[in-house]
Amino acid sequence: MVDDDMGPETGASGSGGTGDLPPGPDGLPILGNTHQYIKQPIGFFDELIEYGDVVHCEFPRIDAVAVFHPDYVGDVLLGQGTYERWNFDELKDLLDYEIAPRGLTFTRGDEWKRQRHFLQPMFGLDRLKGFSSAMTTATERMIAAWDDGEELVLNEEFSWLTLSILTNSLFDFDLGERRQVIADAADELQAMADMSGLSAVELLLPSWIPTHRNRRYSRAMDAFDATVETLIEERRANPERYDDFLTMMLEKEDDHEYSMSDEEIHDHLITFLIAGHETTAMALTFTWLLLARNPEARERVETEAKTVLDGPPTAAHLSELTVTERVAKEALRLYPPAGMLFREAVEETELGGYRIPEGTKILLPQFTVHTDDRWFDAPEEFRPARFRSERSDDRPDFAYFPFGGGPHQCIGMHFAMMELKHIIPILARRVDLELVSSPTPDVNMELTLQPAEDVRMRVHKP
Known part of the structure; x- marks a missing residue:
């Protein structure tokens, strides 16, 4: 059922006395809790929360604490100077590969501040408004290519769509032959981050050992690196020709x-x-999976699109698409694309009444906090009305944090929400998507939260 009333509960649990280390499950020598995590990554955190709101766990070379209470999540995300992003330094020697160590995701301190200050204007709201037509055009082109009655792998379609939007709006180039190179790199990065199905021994194998998995990753990233070098050379050769993010x-x-x-x-x-x-593609995939399972909500989105819009959406329409926004936010609650955020205590501190030693890694599992029945009634149900403003105001600030929070809040948050509010109503007006695969696919923890199997839908055009 959709749009029922809700009333959150409050209160933290499991706080110990000052100076105590957090409780947690027993682990194995050297491996710690690795075997439990690999067996069922998301289920592992459902088990951890039984120990309280601040829970200790261990992995090779890593002492970690999982945080489940919104107040403590906020302490971590807002605690600049006490907590920094964890850049996985402890694993670099073991894995022998890094994912964008000088990018905005993993830099820290003054280097991060300098980069953020430099990049932030590129995501200003005034600049984003200019991307509206790219979002609309790409979505209309995708729909035009679909045949009535065709069966689609929706997660793949949305991945191509969001990549096309990104390259045309931020980077001012058409994908062409680069499309497969970027897609292959994305797939291999996802695969390298996916530990489900691996044995503990496989997890500990360094990347220089030429396994099939490692060779495939190296080939994909080498091709991606060559593409990036070409793009940089093109901009340097013709700087006056471009006005984009890369330039x-x-x-x-x-x-x-x-x-x-x-x-x-x-x-x-x-x-x-x-x-x-990829994050936006997964948000779209799970949104349409939920709408296919909830036809009343799907009908409301379509009604709003037909009422508010007299043509393709523009930036001026976005504030009026309130039903669409609530649907997108509820999908992000149930299936947050990042899945989990990572921080590190850079000094000894206290969290929830427990002592947190310097160097402790902090795990913030969005998928667990977002489905905690203390903050959301019937948390597993799809209820977009949770995000009516009067209801959202009753929840703790960090009961919901799909884009993170504090100074490191996702720089692309407004771009992503703008995409969702363009694409969802266009699809709702133009096509009906009938779910033909599992309505409740398993979910894998990879670089982003992913359905374990393809989401397949059949197109019906009026």
Whole structure:
């Protein structure tokens, strides 16, 4: 049932006395809790929360704490100076590969502040409004290519769509032959982050050992690196021809005469081209999976689109698409694309009454916090009305944090929400998508939260 009333409960559990370390499950020597996590990554955190709101767990070389209460999540995300992003330094020697270490996701301290200050204007609301037509055009082109009655792999369709939007709006190039190169790199990054189905021994194998998995990853990333080098060379050769994200990164910042190194630019391109398009693609996939299971909500989205819009959506329409926004937010609650955020305590501190030693890794599992019945009634149900403003105001601030929070809040948050509010109503007006695969697919923890099997739908055009 859709749009029932809700009333959150409050209160933290499991706080110990000052100076105590957090409780947690027993682990194995050396491996710690690795075997439990690999067996069922999301289920592992459902087990951890039984120990309280601040829970200790261990992995090779890593002491970690999982945090489940919104107040403590907020303490971590807002605690700049006490907590920094975990950049997985402890695993670099073991894994022998890094994912965009100089990109915005993993830099820290002054380097991160400098990068964020430089990049933030590129995601300003005024600039984003200019991307509206790219979002609309790409979506209309995708729908036009679908045949009535055709069966689609929806997650793949949305991945191509969001990648096309990103490259045309932020990077001013058509995908062409680069499409498969970027897609292959995204697939291999996802696969390398997916530990489901691996044995503990496989997990500990360094990437220089030529397993099939590692060779495939190396080939994909080598091709991606060559593509990035070509893009940089094209911009440097014809700087006056482009006015896009990449060209701006190649220019100096007037205030500080700061210019980015090629390594930084390369890693930002990985971050935005790969992670940026895949997160939104998964948000769209899970949104339409939920709408297919909830026809009343699907009908409300279509009614709103036909009422508010007299043609394709524009940036001016977005504030009026309130039903669409609530549907998107509820999908992000149930299936947050990032799945989990990572931080590190850079000094000894206290969290929820427990002592947190310096160097402890902090795990913030969005998928667990977002489905906690203390903050959401019937948390497993799809109820977009939870996000009416009067109801949202009753919840703790960090009961819902799909884009993170604090100074490190996702820089592409407004871009992503703008995409969702363009694409969802266009689809609702133009096609009906009938679910033909499992209505409740298992979910894998990869670089982004992914359905374990393809989401297949059949197209019906009026």
